[in-house]
Amino acid sequence: MRDLGAGFGHLLKGQRWVARHGRSYGFGLLPGLITLVLYAAALTALALWGEDLVAWATPFADDWSSPWSGLFRGFLTAVLFALALLLAVLTFTAVTLLIGQPFYESLSERVDRDVSPDGTAPESALPFWRDLWISGRDSLRILVRAAVWGVLLFAAGFIPVIGQTVVPVIGFFVTGFFLTEELASVALQRRGVQLRERLALLRSRKLLVWGFGTPLGLAFLVPFVAVFLMPGAVAGATLLARELLGEETRDGAATGDGKENSPEADGTHRM
Template sequence: MTSSQSARQENGVHYFKKGWTLISLPGIRRFVILPLAVNVVLMGGAFWWLFSKLGEWIPAMMSKIPAWLSWLDYLVWPIVVLSVLLVFSYFFSTIANWIAAPFSGLLAEQLEARLTGKPLPDSGIWDIMKDLPRIMKREWQKLAYYLPRAVLLFALYFIPVFGQTVAPVLWFFFSAWMVVIQYCDYPFDNHKVSFADMRRSLGSNKIDNLQFGSLVSLFTMIPVLNLVILPVAVCGATAMWCDRYRAVYVKNNIDVNTTRT
């Protein structure tokens, strides 16, 4: 699947920055409110609890390092902290995404209509709610894709020094890729593009998509900014869908996947 020449000129950084602009568009702001509220309540509470516990967890984790490697504390300590933040932020952002999925799908739908001038058949929150079983099935598909890979990465943390050094790097890029899948899935799923087809399409622009996912992952770990990142990521991913992938699956405003069924 090939992208248009103009879309190729824009990288993941562009779409991340564009997401911040799109959330403030007149007519779109009201669709930002619900996913934003979910993220503020859940991520705000979760990070407040995390920072109250870090003082206990980090010393406990550092105590697992063999005594003869204690001279590496200055190097391992920030890696351990980063690892906790990565795992924690992804875990709670996933929960927030599950709760906000119907509203994020609606935001992606309305923004796509604004960007293309071609509204989707579903046109409101009640239409989205009728699709809730399909939306939740899609969330389970993402979880099934995520879990076995996350378990393998988590196992690396039990390898002293080497695993604890390599695992955070691998976890960061894996989290970035999962962020791309998570947020790009809303516009793809609105057009009922299969999960496998979506992953293949995203893989065709993997470097650009990882730029987008990496920035979202970083902002998910930053207090205050992480409270608004969910709708920003949905908007950026929807803009990416419109520029890069929509033409592949939508012909003359008719869903390719719908016409096959």
């Protein structure tokens, strides 16, 4: 349970950090605003024409007697919109990070320098275009995993009682895990930690990850909130990444010994 509190603590510390650094916060808002406009347009289009799309996809229901055809298509339209909303929550972070790669890389480095005992930050040895390619490729892999989970949870939602109680809770924890992976990837990729190693690190501290990502995922359900929380979420995920790797902070407190949770401990190696 301590890790749950520590994860949430990193989320709060990240928000406080950007609150103290107004310029970094302002630049960090831009990618989220761009992504929000794109997603709002897509969801609005789905709300306007989703019923027509469902009608086109279910021609077999044309001959059904009233009110069954309308009820069936109305239900499918609602399910389609709910699934699109879930995917929007799952993918918002990945798309925003991809659009705002230079902004968030700079923000994450500033956090590292601010909390590091020697005032330095790890830097990627790769050119910018290579980092961008790796980030996009890994984000796509994570989105595929998230989509698989989304389909499974969607199907499980039809199970009586469990589908309306247990499944939504599992969904929030799954969302929290993938959100944390995407956000922490900014700092971890800069350190040369590959996707497989990142997932191993996160799985080794699931409570820490859930404590950070699950409340953030819940907050992201509120319109516009994701935009304003993104800069602080990147800052907080940088602090979380330091704890996962056992890196010390400026106040002299180690965030962990880094041995049992490091990639080297499970037989993997950095790039």
